[in-house]
Amino acid sequence: MKRIFRVAGVGLSALLWQAAASAAPGWNAEAPMVAARGQHAAALMDDGSVGVFGGVSSLGFVTGSERYSSGAWTSIGDAGITGNVTEAVTLGTGHVLVRTDGSLSARLYDPVANAWLAGGMQTVARQLSSMTLLPDGRVLVAGGNGLSSAELYDPQTRTWAPTASMSAVRYAHGAILLPDGRVLVAGGRDAVGPVPSAEIYDPASATWTSIAPPLIAREFASMALLPDGRPLMAGGTDAGGATTAGEIYDVQANTWTATGNLSDPHAGAMGSPLGYGTVLSSGLVLVAGGSDDARVPSPSAELYDFTTGTWSSAGSMGVGRAFGTANLLPNGDVLFAGGFASDPSTIFYANTELYTPAVPPGPVPVVDALPLLQRASSALTLTGAGFSGGSGLSLPTLQLQRVENGAITVLTPSSYSQTSFTSPVLGLMPAGLYMARVVVDGVPSGGRLIRFTDPVGTPSGTPGNAQAVISWTAPVNTGGNPPDGYLVTSSPGNQTCTVDAPATSCTVTGLENGTPYLFTVQAQHPNGLGPSASTATAITPTGGGAAPRTVPVPGLTPAGIALTALIAAAMAGWARRNKRNGRHDSAC
Numbered sequence: 001m002k003r004i005f006r007v008a009g010v011g012l013s014a015l016l017w018q019a020a021a022s023a024a025p026g027w028n029a030e031a032p033m034v035a036a037r038g039q040h041a042a043a044l045m046d047d048g049s050v051g052v053f054g055g056v057s058s059l060g061f062v063t064g065s066e067r068y069s070s071g072a073w074t075s076i077g078d079a080g081i082t083g084n085v086t087e088a089v090t091l092g093t094g095h096v097l098v099r100t101d102g103s104l105s106a107r108l109y110d111p112v113a114n115a116w117l118a119g120g121m122q123t124v125a126r127q128l129s130s131m132t133l134l135p136d137g138r139v140l141v142a143g144g145n146g147l148s149s150a151e152l153y154d155p156q157t158r159t160w161a162p163t164a165s166m167s168a169v170r171y172a173h174g175a176i177l178l179p180d181g182r183v184l185v186a187g188g189r190d191a192v193g194p195v196p197s198a199e200i201y202d203p204a205s206a207t208w209t210s211i212a213p214p215l216i217a218r219e220f221a222s223m224a225l226l227p228d229g230r231p232l233m234a235g236g237t238d239a240g241g242a243t244t245a246g247e248i249y250d251v252q253a254n255t256w257t258a259t260g261n262l263s264d265p266h267a268g269a270m271g272s273p274l275g276y277g278t279v280l281s282s283g284l285v286l287v288a289g290g291s292d293d294a295r296v297p298s299p300s301a302e303l304y305d306f307t308t309g310t311w312s313s314a315g316s317m318g319v320g321r322a323f324g325t326a327n328l329l330p331n332g333d334v335l336f337a338g339g340f341a342s343d344p345s346t347i348f349y350a351n352t353e354l355y356t357p358a359v360p361p362g363p364v365p366v367v368d369a370l371p372l373l374q375r376a377s378s379a380l381t382l383t384g385a386g387f388s389g390g391s392g393l394s395l396p397t398l399q400l401q402r403v404e405n406g407a408i409t410v411l412t413p414s415s416y417s418q419t420s421f422t423s424p425v426l427g428l429m430p431a432g433l434y435m436a437r438v439v440v441d442g443v444p445s446g447g448r449l450i451r452f453t454d455p456v457g458t459p460s461g462t463p464g465n466a467q468a469v470i471s472w473t474a475p476v477n478t479g480g481n482p483p484d485g486y487l488v489t490s491s492p493g494n495q496t497c498t499v500d501a502p503a504t505s506c507t508v509t510g511l512e513n514g515t516p517y518l519f520t521v522q523a524q525h526p527n528g529l530g531p532s533a534s535t536a537t538a539i540t541p542t543g544g545g546a547a548p549r550t551v552p553v554p555g556l557t558p559a560g561i562a563l564t565a566l567i568a569a570a571m572a573g574w575a576r577r578n579k580r581n582g583r584h585d586s587a588c
Contacts, residue, residue, distance in 0.1 A: 025358035026315050027301075029351075030335070033073050036350040037062045038340035041088035042325035043096045044403050045111045046372055046433060046527050048449055050327050050335055053079060053098045053109070054086030057348040061102070065109070068335065068352070079107045079116055085128055087274070089404065091155045092137040092431050092451065092480030094527035099141070101127035106153070106160070112527065120158045123151045130175035130274055132183050133404045134203050135430035137480015140183055142201070145171045146191070150201070150208075155480040163206050170195045172274065174223035176231055177405045178251060181430060184211075184231055186249070189219040194238055198249070212254050215247050220268045224277035224285045226306045227408045232259070232277065232285060234304070235266035241293035242267040246304070246311075260310040264300045266290030268322040270336050277304070278326050278334050279406030280357050281399060281437060281444040286314060286334060288355070291322045297341040301355065317353055324349070328403070330435055330447035332357060360442040363390045367438055367445045375531035376452040376477055379414065380423045382438060388418045389440045396440045398423050401447070403433040426452070431479030453478050455533040456486065456504075459521045465543035466513055470497075471505040472521050475530065483523035483530070490517045498524075513543045 033052060040055025040062065049069035055062045061082035066073050083102025090096050096109040097119055106119030126144030133139055134152075140163070142150040148166045153159075166185065173188025173195065186198035196217035199210045214233065221236030226248070234246035242265035247256045269275045269290035277285040280303075288301035297320035302311045317336060324339025334355040340348045365386040374380060380398070387396045398411040398421060409429075415422045421438055435447030457473030470488050488497050488506045492515070497506040501523075511517060516538035523530040 025356050027317055028354050028356065029318055030354050031072055032350040032352055033068075033337060034066050034075055034350070035062055035064060036348040037338045038321075038323045038348050039085045040325060040338055041086040041098065042327050042335075042337060043088045043090045044327050044329070044433065045090055045096065046094040046449060046451070047111065048330045049111070050329070050337075051076065051088070051096055051109060051111065052325065052337055053088050053096070054082060054100055055338065056084055058346065065098075067111075068337070073352075076109065076114060077116060079109070081105055081107055083127075087129070087131045089131050089133050089139055090433055091133070091139070092453075092478065093155055093525070094481075095155070097131075097139060097153060097155075099126075099131070101125070101129075101144075108158070110526075118158070120153065120160050122160050123162050124149060126171075128171035128274070130173060130185065132175050132177055133432055134177070134183070135181040136203065137431035137478070138203070140175075140201060140203070142166060142175060142183075142185060143170045143173060143188065147171070156482045164201075164208055166201075166208050167199055167210050168195055168197050172219040174221050174231075174233055174274070176223050176225055176276070177407070177430065178225075178231070179229040179407060180251070184249065184251075186214050186223070186231075186233060187218045187221060187236070193217075194219050212249075212256060214249075215256050215258055216243060216245050218243060218245075220275065222266060222269050222271065222275045222277040222287050224279055224304075225405050225407045226285070227279070227283040227410075228306065229407070230306075232304065232306070234277065234287060235262055235269060235290060237267045242291070248306075260304070260308075262287065262302055262311055263313070264298050264302070265292040266298065266302075267292070270317075270321070270324045270339060271326040276326075276406070278328050279401070279408065280328070280334075281332055281401070281408075281439070281447075282357060282359070282442075283307075283408065284357070286326075286355065286357075288314070288317060288326065288336065289321050289324065289339060291320075291342070294343060296320070296343045297322050297339075314355070319349060319351055321349055321351075328401075328406075328435075329354075330449055332359075332444060332446065359444065362441050362443045364443055365396065365438045365440045365445040367436065367448050370436075370448055370450065372449060372451055372528050373453050373481075373525060373530045374450045376454050376479075377426060377428055378531075379425050380436070380450075382421045382436065382448075383419055384421075384438065384445065385419055386440060386445075387416055387421050387438055392418060394440050396421055396438050399435070399437040399439055399444065400426075400429070401435045401437070402430065403435065405432075428477065431481075451479060451481065451527070453481055453523075453525065453530050455531040456521050456523055458533055459488075459519055459535045461519060461535055461539040463539050463541045464507075466511050466541050467507055467509045468511060468517065468519065468539050468541055469505060469507050470519050470521065470535070472533065474502070474504060475523055478523075478525070481525050481527070483525055485524040487522045487524055487529065489520050489522075491520070493517070511541045513541045516540045
């Protein structure tokens with residue numbers, strides 16, 4: 001516990017998308033943050049930028065947060081909560097849930113509006129608990145100093161509620177979402193020392209089950225989910241001090257197995273306080289920084305290869321530090337930010353660095369832009385270039401990597417060409433932000449950020465006089481990203497209507513009697529329009545007499561009329577978002 005830096009007088013009890021990287025492999029200095037900080041949180045957001053939240057410095061609590069994009073940092077204001085340790089996770093809405101060990105109140109950062117919102121009140125104050133994004137979009141927060149309890153955050157209602165307690169008190173533990181949708185919690189510390197147990201939380205039954213204990217009881221370890229679905233736990237601090245040991249949990253066999261040891265101690269590695277190794281597109285796991293028994297920080301970095309069970313050097317950061325953050329970027333680089341050194345004196349860093357992984361030589365595939373919100377349980381089609389390699393004969397694969405736990409799903413195409421890739425029908429993907437990459441001959445494209453959500457239920461319609469009433473059912477599975485409205489569009493004509501949720505019907509006017517129309521409906525989510533659903537049959541408006549005339553606006557072409565309708569729909573969506581966020585600004 002002494003490894004966590006505490007603000008003087010305050011104890012724990014009160015506490016961008018781009019093509020694949022062209023830089024040479026290794027470490028490169030990046031622009032510094034606005035403020036030096038350690039024990040802060042960082043989260044990748046829907047637009048590829050990284051938010052950095054809270055933490056502490058030599059001046060005390062860091063109240064401000066900031067955002068990294070295109071190589072620069074900008075301030076994004078004060079969350080309104082402080083503590084010695086900050087934790088954060090990006091929700092299905094695109095908002096970032098932020099909590100600290102010094103406040104019962106949680107906060108939400110809205111990256112679209114660049115605004116801070118209320119995030120509800122937790123059921124109990126927690127220090128060094130874990131936060132895990134569940135498959136349905138809720139967040140599990142477990143443990144904390146002196147606590148075995150756990151609670152769930154619901155992004156649809158922005159409320160917290162207790163769930164079952166763990167079998168053991170633990171904090172500074174590892175926690176990660178498994179491929180089967182359950183959460184593994186291992187190790188940590190209690191009032192006596194490192195906790196020699198592990199357990200699994202099942203969101204479906206809201207129960208914890210004790211499992212085989214890890215080989216080594218440890219705290220502040222790095223945890224990562226390997227490409228084969230097994231969790232890796234490495235480094236941290238055991239009863240004897242900083243350890244280099246690594247071990248892997250087999251979920252099916254319920255066994256822990258020793259694997260290769262790190263070359264250097266990495267207690268409180270970057271990605272801390274509750275550190276996670278960074279899973280690269282190659283499947284290698286990167287662990288960097290941390291400190292040894294004497295609290296001397298290390299700049300060294302190491303790569304774990306699960307196919308051989310061994311670690312190799314990944315070079316060194318420009319400065320040794322612990323308890324900073326590490327975030328995989330869409331272009332494949334890893335952003336390391338802040339942290340601190342405590343020997344010979346305590347120094348907090350605003351310093352940031354980028355690690356660029358090595359990739360095999362060869363042409364780099366390029367993936368075109370695509371909408372953030374993709375249809376759940378459906379095939380995914382990507383367009384671009386170089387999908388079958390320089391020879392035109394290579395077989396591409398699609399990687400879907402979940403940002404929150406690093407899990408990689410690899411898919412071979414159902415069909416492909418040099419410029420197009422269509423995946424098999426996807427299963428139900430756990431809620432979260434994903435990086436979609438095409439990999440050819442081991443060379444990855446840059447990642448496109450996507451989320452999965454259901455469309456609305458198949459719409460139906462009732463014709464009227466120069467109009468139609470369109471009805472639908474709300475999306476079943478939204479991944480914690482509920483609609484705040486809907487957009488209905490006619491074809492032909494592009495006539496639109498919008499409605500706020502929870503309403504599920506809308507009247508489209510301005511139609512021509514006797515003309516058959518198809519209608520599409522899209523849910524308007526906080527982070528964009530969802531996939532469309534269309535009426536199964538055409539709907540033909542009819543009138544008892546002459547159809548109402550549509551008076552054209554002088555000088556406005558049919559295309560202009562359609563554009564005006566789309567602008568009106570966009571403005572309605574803007575108004576709904578501001579209403580949701582409690583803003584009442586003018587649109588101009």
